[in-house]
Amino acid sequence: MNRTMITAANTMGQLQQQLDVISHNLSNTNTTGYKSRDASFNDMLYQQVNNQVDQGTEKRLTPSGIRQGSGAYLDQTRLNMTQGAFENTDKPLDVAASNPNVYFQVAVNDSEQPVQYTRDGSFHLRPEGPNNVKLVNGSGQDVLGENGQAIIFSNAFKDIQIDGSGTITVTTNTGVDQFTLGLTNVQKPQELEAKGENLFAFPAGMNQPNMFTDLTGKARETAGVDQGKLEQSNVDLSKELTDMSIAQRAYQFNSRSISIADQMMGLVNGIRA
DSSP states (O other), X not given: OHHHHHHHHHHXXXXXXXXXXXXXXXXXXXXXXXXXXXEEEEEOOOEEEOOOOOTXXXXXXXXXXXXXXXXXEEEEEEEOOOOOOEEEOOOTTBEEESSTTEEEEEEOSOSSOOEEEESOOBXXXXXXXXXXXXXXXXXXXXXXXXXXXXXXXXXXXXXXXXXXXXXXXXXXXXXXXXXXXXXXXXXXXXXXXXXXXXXXXXOTTOOOTTTEEEOOGGGGGGSOEEETEEEOOOOOHHHHHHHHHHHHHHHHHHHHHHHHHHHHHHHHHTOOO
16 A cells, blocks of 8 residues: 555656646747747656566466566656747847748846857847947847847938848838848757747757757748748647646646545554454
8 A cells, every 4th residue: 555655645746847838838928939848758767576477387488577666757858849820020130030940039137058040030139339239039138140240230210121032121210220140040959948938959068969950041042031920839738638638637636646545545444352
C-alpha cells in the first residue's frame, strides 16, 4: 500500500507540471508569435522483484519476476515551432515573416547570448535623443539591423515602408534613408530554447555550425517579410482544453488511489486475530 501511495504521489507532482505547461499555453493564446509547448511523459525506474522459478513447470516466454513501477515523470517539454496564422493589422511597424524558419534579431542584456531571436514582429519606436527614434520590440529591446546595430532614424519621418527582404525605407523631409532588418534563417528550430518575453536562443555552450544563417544579399529575398501583418500564436485551443481535461482526470485517479490505499491500510490495521 505504501508503494501505491508513493507511486501516485510521484505521478501527481508531474501531472501538476503538465497542467502548468497547458495553463501557460492557454494564457498565451493571443500572444503574437508565441510558440506552444508540449509535455511528454516517461516511466520512472522499475524495481525488479525476482521469484523462484519452478523447474518442474513448463517454461514461460516472459521473464520471471515482477516489475514494480514508481510512477511517471515529465520527460521533456518540447517547443512546437510550427508557424501560426497571419493577421492583418495595417500598421507600418508590424511585420511577419512568411518563411517559417526566419527570425528577427533582438539585442538583450545577456553577456553570453547578447543576440536572441523572435517571430514577434510587433515593433515600436522609442525616442533616442532629441531628434531621433529607435526601433524596439514590445519589451523595449533593440531590434537589430543586418549590421548588428540598432536601427535609429530621424523622428521627422513622413512614411515607413518595409519590403519582402526586410529593407526599411524611411522618408523624411530631407530625403530617404534605408535600413535592413537583421534576419536569421534557423535550420534547426527544434534546438532553440525559450528565453522569455517571446525570445529564443540556442543553449549556451552548444556547438552551432549549420544551425542558423544570418541572411544577407540575395538570400534576404527568401524571408518573405510582410508589412502590416503579425503572426499569431500557434496554440491549438481545442487540443489544450482536451489535454487539460485528460491531465485533470489522471490527477483525480491518482488522488483516488491514495485514498483507497489509505482505506485498505486502515482495514489491515483494524484486523484482530
